[in-house]
Amino acid sequence: MKFVFAACLAIAASTLQAEMEFANLKATADFPGGSAVVKSVDRNLGIIHISPQVRSERGWPCWWYLRVDGAQEGQPITLKLTASDGEYRRGRVLSTDWSQPDRAAISVDNVTWTQTPKCQKANGTATYSVQAPAESFWMAWGPPFLPSHADEVLESLKSRLPRATMFELAKTRGGRSVRGIRIGGNTDTDSPEYGVWVQARQHAWEAGSSWVGRGFVEWLASDDQAAVNLRRVAAVYYVPVMDVDNAAMGAGGKDAVPRDHNRDWDDEPHYPEVAAAQKQILKLNADQRFDVFVDLHNPGGNERRPYFFGPINLDKLPAVQQQNHARWLAICKDAISGPLPLEPGYKFATYVKTDEERNRMSANWVRIHTTDHVLSTTLETVWNTPHSTQAGYMTVGAQLGRAVSRYLESNPRGPAE
Numbered sequence: 439m440k441f442v443f444a445a446c447l448a449i450a451a452s453t454l455q456a457e458m459e460f461a462n463l464k465a466t467a468d469f470p471g472g473s474a475v476v477k478s479v480d481r482n483l484g485i486i487h488i489s490p491q492v493r494s495e496r497g498w499p500c501w502w503y504l505r506v507d508g509a510q511e512g513q514p515i516t517l518k519l520t521a522s523d524g525e526y527r528r529g530r531v532l533s534t535d536w537s538q539p540d541r542a543a544i545s546v547d548n549v550t551w552t553q554t555p556k557c558q559k560a561n562g563t564a565t566y567s568v569q570a571p572a573e574s575f576w577m578a579w580g581p582p583f584l585p586s587h588a589d590e591v592l593e594s595l596k597s598r599l600p601r602a603t604m605f606e607l608a609k610t611r612g613g614r615s616v617r618g619i620r621i622g623g624n625t626d627t628d629s630p631e632y633g634v635w636v637q638a639r640q641h642a643w644e645a646g647s648s649w650v651g652r653g654f655v656e657w658l659a660s661d662d663q664a665a666v667n668l669r670r671v672a673a674v675y676y677v678p679v680m681d682v683d684n685a686a687m688g689a690g691g692k693d694a695v696p697r698d699h700n701r702d703w704d705d706e707p708h709y710p711e712v713a714a715a716q717k718q719i720l721k722l723n724a725d726q727r728f729d730v731f732v733d734l735h736n737p738g739g740n741e742r743r744p745y746f747f748g749p750i751n752l753d754k755l756p757a758v759q760q761q762n763h764a765r766w767l768a769i770c771k772d773a774i775s776g777p778l779p780l781e782p783g784y785k786f787a788t789y790v791k792t793d794e795e796r797n798r799m800s801a802n803w804v805r806i807h808t809t810d811h812v813l814s815t816t817l818e819t820v821w822n823t824p825h826s827t828q829a830g831y832m833t834v835g836a837q838l839g840r841a842v843s844r845y846l847e848s849n850p851r852g853p854a855e
């Protein structure tokens with residue numbers, strides 16, 4: 439009896455202690471790019487249960503990003519993530535997989551992100567078990583890349599490359615600035631000036647694509663001889679975040695109303711930044727200064743290697759373009775070699791069912807509206823692997839840069855052989 443009483447006291451004491459340990463635990467997403475509906479916080483067991491926030495008509499609710507406060511360093515904290523069951527547009531609820539990476543991103547300073555251990559998935563809920571790295575820390579679907587990060591990257595590039603030109607591509611419908619930078623250009627009037635356009639984040643949830651873009655442009659600004667060569671022969675236009683509105687508010691963007699950002703490329707775009715990009719690209723093309731367009735994305739969670747979407751009618755394209763697509767793929771296969779090695783072949787967006795819709799996708803619109811030699815493509819970099827980190831993404835970006843440099847050395851405007 440005495441023993442049972444003592445055991446009860448011990449349990450009561452440890453419960454009390456646990457309550458005290460987690461007493462101040464809380465979670466919030468009330469900051470730029472944040473997204474989480476906090477369903478519950480269990481202060482006895484240290485369990486936080488969230489879903490990504492649904493923002494009606496602003497696209498897939500797969501992105502999530504929150505701050506945890508009131509933990510004690512080293513404490514076991516459990517994050518349970520259940521997909522949102524609300525309609526993000528009329529009649530549509532997003533399937534679970536998109537919001538549940540095997541490993542979430544975690545950070546003590548909201549700058550440098552690592553991955554959590556692999557989660558456990560059961561009954562629609564992913565459970566991430568971590569040790570609190572500090573009293574306050576951040577967790578997210580992947581390393582966040584906000585419009586403010588884009589501005590920091592652009593400012594830092596400008597300070598390293600004084601001849602680079604920053605520009606405002608457009609003001610969004612929400613009145614935010616979509617910024618970019620032009621780097622390099624040919625001063626030898628006897629040689630062609632090549633033109634390259636690289637943009638990321640038409641889909642706001644695909645934060646990884648902006649890290650690939652950052653890797654590309656940081657490499658371009660570097661002393662690597664291939665980067666120096668590329669800056670000499672080409673003007674490179676880089677837009678780190680296209681859908682600034684949704685990225686700023688932590689919305690997914692994909693499949694938004696009235697239009698998905700990457701289905702907006704027609705004669706009457708809904709988004710001012712799409713209209714402005716079209717205008718600049720048409721001008722470059724008219725000036726015979728356009729060669730490469732790359733739109734950066736992240737694909738489905740089951741993909742294990744980055745890949746390019748090729749034109750669905752590749753075998754019907756002009757000979758020079760078929761040849762350039764073959765050259766491009768061969769160079770990229772060699773350059774994008776790991777830790778996220780490229781898929782050996784093009785994939786095709788067969789899930790888009792009509793030509794009308796397919797032609798409203800950026801890479802296809804650019805291909806249709808520019809000269810035969812222009813190489814226009816989409817790079818999908820995988821997000822659900824142990825290498826889908828800031829460093830892994832940036833490595834893919836740097837490798838993409840080397841590929842662009844080598845590709846332009848192969849005389850993409852020459853006649854088909």
Ligand SMILES: [Zn+2]
Pocket residue numbers: 640641644735736
């Ligand atoms: Zn996308």
